[in-house]
Amino acid sequence: MKFLCVACDEVMTFAERQLPGDGTMATLFACPGCDREMALLTNPMETQLVSTMGVKVGGREVPAQPMETVRSGLAEARPEVFEEIPAVRPEPLRVRWTDEAVTRLQSVPSFVRGMVKRIYTDYAREHGIATISPEVMDRARIDLGLEGM
Amino acid sequence: MRRIRTYNEVDHGTGSGLLEQVLEQHERLGARLAQVGAVVAVLSGKGGVGKSFVTAGLASALAASGRSVGVVDADLNGPSMSRMLGCEGARLGDAPDGVVPALGALGVRVMAMDLLQDTPDAPLRWKEPEGGHGALWQSSAETAALREFLGDVAWGELDLLLVDVPPGTDKIGRLLGLVPGLDAAVVVTTPGEVARSVVARSLRMVTEAGVPAVGLVSNMSGFRCPGCDALHPLFPGDAPARLAKRFRVPIWGEFPLDPEAGASMDRGEVDRLLEAGRLPGVHFRALAGALEASLGEARAATQGGAPSVGAPAVGGAP
Numbered sequence: 299m300k301f302l303c304v305a306c307d308e309v310m311t312f313a314e315r316q317l318p319g320d321g322t323m324a325t326l327f328a329c330p331g332c333d334r335e336m337a338l339l340t341n342p343m344e345t346q347l348v349s350t351m352g353v354k355v356g357g358r359e360v361p362a363q364p365m366e367t368v369r370s371g372l373a374e375a376r377p378e379v380f381e382e383i384p385a386v387r388p389e390p391l392r393v394r395w396t397d398e399a400v401t402r403l404q405s406v407p408s409f410v411r412g413m414v415k416r417i418y419t420d421y422a423r424e425h426g427i428a429t430i431s432p433e434v435m436d437r438a439r440i441d442l443g444l445e446g447m
Numbered sequence: 448m449r450r451i452r453t454y455n456e457v458d459h460g461t462g463s464g465l466l467e468q469v470l471e472q473h474e475r476l477g478a479r480l481a482q483v484g485a486v487v488a489v490l491s492g493k494g495g496v497g498k499s500f501v502t503a504g505l506a507s508a509l510a511a512s513g514r515s516v517g518v519v520d521a522d523l524n525g526p527s528m529s530r531m532l533g534c535e536g537a538r539l540g541d542a543p544d545g546v547v548p549a550l551g552a553l554g555v556r557v558m559a560m561d562l563l564q565d566t567p568d569a570p571l572r573w574k575e576p577e578g579g580h581g582a583l584w585q586s587s588a589e590t591a592a593l594r595e596f597l598g599d600v601a602w603g604e605l606d607l608l609l610v611d612v613p614p615g616t617d618k619i620g621r622l623l624g625l626v627p628g629l630d631a632a633v634v635v636t637t638p639g640e641v642a643r644s645v646v647a648r649s650l651r652m653v654t655e656a657g658v659p660a661v662g663l664v665s666n667m668s669g670f671r672c673p674g675c676d677a678l679h680p681l682f683p684g685d686a687p688a689r690l691a692k693r694f695r696v697p698i699w700g701e702f703p704l705d706p707e708a709g710a711s712m713d714r715g716e717v718d719r720l721l722e723a724g725r726l727p728g729v730h731f732r733a734l735a736g737a738l739e740a741s742l743g744e745a746r747a748a749t750q751g752g753a754p755s756v757g758a759p760a761v762g763g764a765p
Contacts, residue, residue: 300461343580346576358464379538383542429554
């Protein structure tokens with residue numbers, strides 16, 4: 299949407315946005331040629347339509363928060379659904395072993411079994427793999443050069 | 448009459464920043480999905496054919512084979528993924544790079560609308576001003592919500608991101624609008640004629656959009672008698688075979704009705720279906736294998752310049 303000052307043949311530029319609190323919005327545009335001003339007045343439906351696009355007329359002072367539309371728009375939002383998490387997840391991924399993988403692990407000599415299990419578990423965590431299956435063990439052996447384990 | 452310059456003849460914007468913000472949203476979505484090996488839609492167009500059952504089982508089978516998997520429940524009005532994948536009621540994380548999804552069975556990462564709502568039976572409603580004419584903008588809000596589920600969630604590096612698409616071909620169009628580079632579509636049907644006529648529309652959408660890997664799943668393909676183990680038909684019709692022929696797409700899987708499997712999903716114990724010797728697990732593993740093989744073929748075809756799969760046959764009845 300653009301507004302053209304017909305007298306000057308200039309595009310009017312955004313100057314100010316006002317939200318009076320009744321669901322409506324007033325957006326002021328001005329002509330850079332003659333300084334003429336005009337206000338675009340939108341009703342609640344039109345204002346809401348723009349809002350649901352996740353944009354703000356005139357741009358943003360701060361970047362959009364992740365999932366801003368859902369956070370701010372849901373009528374029956376769950377309170378305290380979000381918990382602060384630092385950039386790196388502090389807890390290591392809980393890794394599960396399938397029955398078939400456990401059976402294969404049993405074939406490893408007992409004196410090194412714990413070490414081998416830890417190697418596979420670390421491999422799974424590093425790759426975001428939650429379940430160790432024989433296929434994962436095969437892939438880890440290739441990736442880590444563990445032929446024979 | 449004076450001639451007024453048209454929109455496209457005016458070469459600079461108003462400074463309202465709207466277009467820039469929309470473009471920035473799409474860039475953010477693209478950057479997020481760049482960390483995903485393949486975005487796969489599980490869809491039908493028809494309701495009640497078992498899309499969510501297939502999504503949950505497929506996600507679990509892929510995760511059990513060592514893949515890192517995420518699931519977006521695009522059924523914003525009737526979500527079921529968090530229950531089926533065993534993370535109903537889980538809290539979400541608020542990390543600097545996005546919302547941390549819930550962790551479901553076998554480590555599948557899940558984002559669904561019910562995780563954000565205050566009661567399990569809360570209908571999806573948006574805050575609206577008095578006289579807000581919700582019917583006119585609710586679709587826009589739902590599109591924004593889906594965009595945020597895809598692009599504002601800290602999925603991390605994923606091998607596959609499955610999207611459980613609700614009934615209605617418009618929902619397929621919504622997803623394709625957000626993810627034009629959709630990698631694969633798992634199209635779920637039942638054998639009956641009514642399902643066939645609806646699913647044909649969906650297949651047209653995904654094949655005409657050039658989705659490189661498309662396959663059918665025939666759900667409720669029969670009922671296995673627990674007494675004699677014979678497979679009895681549930682619905683008259685051969686929709687999967689006819690659709691496969693019409694659109695030249697493979698049938699990636701067939702699932703007989705299995706009340707026990709459905710009950711496991713209801714309890715959020717989808718991973719138990721994958722235990723050794725259980726039939727649904729065999730079917731889901733086969734489906735996962737067919738999907739991954741087709742993705743590989745589609746990639747190879749793209750790199751080699753060969754024609755992609757999924758081109759509709761000319762002249763066949765829909």
